[in-house]
Amino acid sequence: MSVSPNAMKAKIVITPKKAVVDPQGKAVQTALEHMGYTGIGAVHVGKYLEIELTTTDREAARQQIDDACHKILSNPVIEDYRFELE
């Protein structure tokens, strides 16, 4: 299957909200410090998603991805999200 030259991709980053305890981030931070890396502050472990889009309608894609991020891809109670289309 050939990929349309106008095909877009949504690149989505989901991170835990600051108020939510992030034991993974804390564990990674501690590990980095133990390894001798200096100047390490708080670490936040989140998720990265790439979604290939078959539409060329940028605005429609933006609305749909935003809706999906809010409804299923992230949980607004504990996570923030941001995304870009390219």
Next chain:
Amino acid sequence: MNFAVLQFPGSNCDQDMVHVLRNVLGHSARLLWHKEKSLGDADAVFVPGGFSYGDYLRTGAIARFSPVMQAVQAFAAQGGLVLGICNGFQILCEAGLLPGALVRNRSLQFRCEHVFLQTVTKDSPFTHCVPDGKLLRVPVAHGEGCYFADEETLARLRANHQVLWRYVNARGEATAAASPNGSLDNIAGVCNESRNVAGLMPHPERASETILGSTDGRLILESMIRALEQRATARAA
């Protein structure tokens, strides 16, 4: 009573739940596959533990959009009793049927052990048969059971007495060490504002037979059965 026990790809406490309802408590119980669109004549619904849809994305995130969960939403909106256990609790939170969310245990460890639960209020169909002061000894088995809600939601939960169970030590004290997961306020289980939907991380179905070391979990299930009987009596009168 007729009970429905939901079954998602990855559920693994569904058979235990049916066993306890049928063989221990003597009621009718059937499994309901996630693609079902109707709950039939169910008097109450159990959302069992496991790893629905492999816990992909987030625990419970995908299960909440299954056809059967749409039926559960409608059932709950009409006042039907729904209890979510472990992954079931996570699903009900994702579905917005319960406030808050469950995140990774603070220890980062999967914890599999017996805990003590304090019943915070008897004012619910899930707790009204628990004797005053009785601590429930029930097992947990989870990696993501740390209850989180923002300050505003927590304040509302406290004001409305929606926290049903807290983790405590054998002396009934809600210490940090008594909690297996680091939940805010040692919260083990909550209910919705209408008090007909509840969820908890511990497994009452694994503490319902003497051979398993504790029968304290039955107090939760029997509370529900009694509540349903009282509803039926009230309807008949």
